[in-house]
Amino acid sequence: MKIFRSRGLVVATVALAALLAGCSGGSQPGTSSEPGSDSGGKPSVGVAEINLSLPFFVQMEEASQAIAKDYGVDVTWQSADGSIEKQISSIESFVAQGKDVILIDPINADAIVDVVNKASDAGVKVITMGNKVGGEQNFNTLYPDHDNWVQSARVIGNAVGGKGKVLFLIGAVGNYVSDTRQKAFEETMAAEFPDIEVITQPTDFDSSKAGSVTQTVISNNPDLAAVASISDGLTLPAIKVVEQANLDIPFVSNDGDAAIFPYIDSGRVLTDVITGSYRVGAWNTAVAARLATGASFDNDLFMPTYTIAAEKGAQAVKDAGLDVATITTEEATKLATDYVAEFGKAKSDGDMTVG
Amino acid sequence: MSAVAATRATPAAPAGERVRALIVRFAPQLLLILLLIGVALINPVTISPNNLVNIALNAVPIAVLGLGAMWILIAGGLDLSAGFGVAMCALVLGGGIQQGQPLVVTLLMCIAAGLALGLINGLLVSVLAMPPFIATLATMAAVQGIVLLLGKQGTVIINDPVLSGLGSVRPLGIPLLVIVAALIAVAVAALARWSRFGLYTYGLGSNKHAMAARGAPVLSQTLLVYLFGGLMVALTAILLVAKVQIVDTNIANTNLLLDAFAATIIGGTSLFGGKGSVIGTITGAVIISLISTSLVVLGVSAESVNFFKGVTIVGAVMIDAAIRFLDKRESA
Numbered sequence: 001m002k003i004f005r006s007r008g009l010v011v012a013t014v015a016l017a018a019l020l021a022g023c024s025g026g027s028q029p030g031t032s033s034e035p036g037s038d039s040g041g042k043p044s045v046g047v048a049e050i051n052l053s054l055p056f057f058v059q060m061e062e063a064s065q066a067i068a069k070d071y072g073v074d075v076t077w078q079s080a081d082g083s084i085e086k087q088i089s090s091i092e093s094f095v096a097q098g099k100d101v102i103l104i105d106p107i108n109a110d111a112i113v114d115v116v117n118k119a120s121d122a123g124v125k126v127i128t129m130g131n132k133v134g135g136e137q138n139f140n141t142l143y144p145d146h147d148n149w150v151q152s153a154r155v156i157g158n159a160v161g162g163k164g165k166v167l168f169l170i171g172a173v174g175n176y177v178s179d180t181r182q183k184a185f186e187e188t189m190a191a192e193f194p195d196i197e198v199i200t201q202p203t204d205f206d207s208s209k210a211g212s213v214t215q216t217v218i219s220n221n222p223d224l225a226a227v228a229s230i231s232d233g234l235t236l237p238a239i240k241v242v243e244q245a246n247l248d249i250p251f252v253s254n255d256g257d258a259a260i261f262p263y264i265d266s267g268r269v270l271t272d273v274i275t276g277s278y279r280v281g282a283w284n285t286a287v288a289a290r291l292a293t294g295a296s297f298d299n300d301l302f303m304p305t306y307t308i309a310a311e312k313g314a315q316a317v318k319d320a321g322l323d324v325a326t327i328t329t330e331e332a333t334k335l336a337t338d339y340v341a342e343f344g345k346a347k348s349d350g351d352m353t354v355g
Numbered sequence: 356m357s358a359v360a361a362t363r364a365t366p367a368a369p370a371g372e373r374v375r376a377l378i379v380r381f382a383p384q385l386l387l388i389l390l391l392i393g394v395a396l397i398n399p400v401t402i403s404p405n406n407l408v409n410i411a412l413n414a415v416p417i418a419v420l421g422l423g424a425m426w427i428l429i430a431g432g433l434d435l436s437a438g439f440g441v442a443m444c445a446l447v448l449g450g451g452i453q454q455g456q457p458l459v460v461t462l463l464m465c466i467a468a469g470l471a472l473g474l475i476n477g478l479l480v481s482v483l484a485m486p487p488f489i490a491t492l493a494t495m496a497a498v499q500g501i502v503l504l505l506g507k508q509g510t511v512i513i514n515d516p517v518l519s520g521l522g523s524v525r526p527l528g529i530p531l532l533v534i535v536a537a538l539i540a541v542a543v544a545a546l547a548r549w550s551r552f553g554l555y556t557y558g559l560g561s562n563k564h565a566m567a568a569r570g571a572p573v574l575s576q577t578l579l580v581y582l583f584g585g586l587m588v589a590l591t592a593i594l595l596v597a598k599v600q601i602v603d604t605n606i607a608n609t610n611l612l613l614d615a616f617a618a619t620i621i622g623g624t625s626l627f628g629g630k631g632s633v634i635g636t637i638t639g640a641v642i643i644s645l646i647s648t649s650l651v652v653l654g655v656s657a658e659s660v661n662f663f664k665g666v667t668i669v670g671a672v673m674i675d676a677a678i679r680f681l682d683k684r685e686s687a
Contacts, residue, residue: 055604
């Protein structure tokens with residue numbers, strides 16, 4: 001057994017060495033405080049992401065790197081692996097490296113205020129993504145999730161005639177996006193459709209769990225009138241369950257995942273909102289690149305989002321009294337991956353925000 | 356545990372001792388009955404036939420993955436990569452279907468992916484003598500990366516008639532998935548009871564050095580144990596894909612792994628090896644599913660679901676531990 005232990009020790013040492021080599025292969029902490037000094041004169045952007053272990057974030061990075069080439073800026077992504085300490089450390093490291101702009105996807109909006117202010121004081125422009133962070137000079141790139149989910153509540157509430165039971169699939173309590181959509185939907189339902197019972201169920205963003213929960217809710221509520229789901233990844237397994245139960249009930253959803261388009265076209269899903277991981281990554285990087293090259297924006301920027309609907313859904317939007325332009329699934333397909341055309345260098349600064 | 360209990364529960368033993376032995380022997384099942392009574396008292400609808408079917412259905416992936424976890428724990432090992440392993444195998448399955456591969460080929464690819472994961476884990480633990488925690492922690496990270504790469508294919512909707520049928524057909528009202536999971540459990544139980552592979556697995560976890568001293572193939576047995584775990588990962592993926600009927604990167608993650616571990620531990624499997632039973636693990640899976648499903652039926656608020664689930668599992672484990680502690684004290 002001694003030989004095995006020795007071998008184990010050797011393997012562990014090699015693995016540790018590889019890990020350290022891998023870590024050092026990323027961004028090297030710089031010593032210069034000159035902006036852009038680590039990128040051969042090109043403007044440089046550092047991104048402190050929550051983690052890079054989820055497809056959404058990985059796709060954000062992919063689009064970010066692609067659009068950075070269009071703008072001629074360098075972008076470095078670092079994962080905080082869900083740790084606020086690591087995220088703060090990444091931000092400090094970016095400041096030390098002399099990044100021109102730092103994009104932060106905050107793990108905790110309150111916890112990063114100090115480091116955001118320190119970065120701003122050091123002359124670095126800071127953008128906080130998807131959150132409003134109360135720093136003194138930072139920019140906030142925001143998604144109109146609240147407005148979108150007020151709209152979704154009105155579409156589904158009106159579609160079921162203002163009464164009945166609606167299953168509402170959320171992600172996880174404590175997740176900023178999930179919480180924002182939940183609050184908007186539930187408050188609108190309570191205020192405008194008091195005869196609708198909302199059955200809110202968390203899924204931990206687990207598609208298998210979304211299917212199981214829907215199955216259980218349908219078994220106990222055969223009179224279920226509709227399903228609202230904050231993410232297409234949760235909507236699809238729920239649709240499968242509803243189909244198996246031979247129920248003809250409408251859905252509203254979010255994200256603009258191509259896999260859901262056939263259900264939009266068939267009228268099963270009335271409306272879906274396209275944000276899109278690629279678009280989110282591209283838009284934030286485009287704003288950062290423009291700031292790095294001297295553009296000026298208001299502190300709060302809002303990402304353009306679109307409501308996808310087919311004929312039945314578009315009618316439902318009209319019936320709900322909403323003045324919202326919808327796009328077709330074909331248009332959404334193009335939009336989802338054509339982010340350079342939408343947010344590229346050829347566009348104006350004014351195209352970077354709505355509202 | 357069961358052998359000890361059976362020995363004490365002889366006709367010559369006093370009645371009280373026989374009852375105690377039975378309680379210890381069937382602790383997970385008693386716990387399940389207690390929980391069923393508890394939720395039925397809160398709301399009788401929770402144990403309606405429809406909900407009992409849902410509980411059984413939701414227990415399927417937990418049970419099958421739990422059987423793999425149980426087998427590895429019995430051998431004194433551990434596999435942290437199983438949760439993401441299920442996602443990886445599911446994505447391989449979904450990718451094959453998306454590319455129009457014949458189902459048989461796709462299923463074989465899925466099983467090959469599970470076996471490959473098991474092989475790598477087995478080699479790291481047996482040949483390279485890495486601690487199972489470190490080895491499978493490393494493979495978990497690697498598999499997570501593979502899941503992200505495979506996830507670029509996007510969400511796959513399963514319309515294959517065989518897989519759809521497996522997930523939706525209910526002969527005599529019993530979901531086919533439950534029947535398949537039961538057959539897998541019977542096969543694993545037979546393997547544990549009557550095969551040399553089963554005997555060596557228990558021996559490996561009870562006293563590896565004694566096994567080695569007697570010339571038993573410790574190294575190859577360890578490898579086989581992890582291969583078996585990989586096979587169960589692949590089977591879980593197939594059943595899960597049939598159940599959910601979509602494949603994406605979030606089809607299984609640490610939630611499923613933790614549920615499978617909890618089921619295994621509640622079912623009486625020792626974290627230190629050498630002890631565990633199929634019926635215990637299946638009961639544990641049903642307990643976990645009962646807790647999750649009941650919280651939905653009882654309308655527990657979204658903010659409190661995880662809290663109540665955690666508290667109930669801790670309560671269940673504490674009751675189980677208390678029964679075993681009392682048994683040990685009495686025996687002493």
